[in-house]
Amino acid sequence: MKYRLGIDLGGTNIAVVLLNLDDLEKQHKGIIARAHGPTPYTFGYDAVVADIARLCFECLKKVDVDIEEVAYAGIGAPGVVDREKGILVYSSNLKFKQVPLAESLSKLLKIPVYLDNDANLAALGEMLLGAAQGSKNAVIITLGTGIGGGVFVEGKLMLGFNDGAGELGHHVIKAKGRPCTCGRQGCWETYSSARGLLQTCNEIILDYPASSLWQHVDAKGQIKDCPTIFAAYDQGDLAAKRIIEEYLQMLTIGLANIVNLFQPEVIALSGGLSNRSDILLPNLQSGIAKEVYAYRQLPQTKIIKALLGNDAGLFGAALLKEI
Numbered sequence: 001m002k003y004r005l006g007i008d009l010g011g012t013n014i015a016v017v018l019l020n021l022d023d024l025e026k027q028h029k030g031i032i033a034r035a036h037g038p039t040p041y042t043f044g045y046d047a048v049v050a051d052i053a054r055l056c057f058e059c060l061k062k063v064d065v066d067i068e069e070v071a072y073a074g075i076g077a078p079g080v081v082d083r084e085k086g087i088l089v090y091s092s093n094l095k096f097k098q099v100p101l102a103e104s105l106s107k108l109l110k111i112p113v114y115l116d117n118d119a120n121l122a123a124l125g126e127m128l129l130g131a132a133q134g135s136k137n138a139v140i141i142t143l144g145t146g147i148g149g150g151v152f153v154e155g156k157l158m159l160g161f162n163d164g165a166g167e168l169g170h171h172v173i174k175a176k177g178r179p180c181t182c183g184r185q186g187c188w189e190t191y192s193s194a195r196g197l198l199q200t201c202n203e204i205i206l207d208y209p210a211s212s213l214w215q216h217v218d219a220k221g222q223i224k225d226c227p228t229i230f231a232a233y234d235q236g237d238l239a240a241k242r243i244i245e246e247y248l249q250m251l252t253i254g255l256a257n258i259v260n261l262f263q264p265e266v267i268a269l270s271g272g273l274s275n276r277s278d279i280l281l282p283n284l285q286s287g288i289a290k291e292v293y294a295y296r297q298l299p300q301t302k303i304i305k306a307l308l309g310n311d312a313g314l315f316g317a318a319l320l321k322e323i
């Protein structure tokens with residue numbers, strides 16, 4: 001059977017794709033139909049499952065494929081999952097605890113359903129069809145509100161005890177540094193996520209009363225979005241220059257640690273901040289080269305931009321049983 005369903009259950013939206021395995025080499029990478037809608041989580045668990053099933057059938061109907069022609073559906077959910085049992089153990093976004101998501105959806109679709117964590121599946125998508133395709137040792141890092149990621153060692157996603165490995169955002173890069181949501185201080189994500197960059201910005205602009213960034217602050221005197229900082233940087237604003245320099249310094253420390261720990265062939269950056277890879281990548285590549293152990297003696301890890309954007313998780317879900 002050549003068809004697979006890929007589902008991304010998000011806190012605000014549900015997205016579904018139908019994938020044709022015979023078309024993976026084509027421009028659309030096998031996606032032959034899509035459906036999406038808001039997540040009705042305020043109506044409870046059963047309503048969410050019913051809506052996911054409805055969107056799956058909507059997808060199938062668009063291209064006249066019967067559910068019996070689909071080998072399985074893969075679903076990515078935010079939070080802690082028991083992959084073996086298909087249980088969503090806990091999701092703070094969806095307010096679900098211990099729900100048998102795979103089994104419930106399988107009853108409605110009448111095909112096997114497999115569940116995994118959404119960040120793992122996004123990393124898997126980039127590994128199979130995106131920026132890290134062809135690399136057995138790769139790290140995918142999402143620079144979003146926080147920092148998430150997936151580490152592939154010899155072609156396999158590193159899961160660790162409790163499936164808890166790969167919390168890349170929560171290694172400390174500064175003792176007694178910024179407080180983190182995890183309870184520690186100085187975690188990488190407190191500096192190198194979008195939230196971290198904004199905090200750095202709002203600390204530094206106080207030293208630059210003439211900065212153009214002051215035209216964009218809110219009622220509390222704060223810059224609220226990262227593109228504003230990069231736009232000021234593009235225009236040669238001195239405050240923005242220092243903000244980005246400090247940001248790059250912290251991002252580089254974390255990435256060099258990751259290179260030393262896992263020695264990946266490729267590190268692919270995704271998430272909102274990767275939209276400014278034109279600024280980040282050249283600086284990171286040269287900065288990391290100076291910090292990595294034995295860098296002169298070894299071929300360098302390539303730092304690249306992820307390719308699949310929001311579709312990465314959908315590809316990972318649809319292909320979750322293919323590796």
Ligand SMILES: [Zn+2]
Binds near residue numbers: 180182183184187
């Ligand atoms: Zn932390």
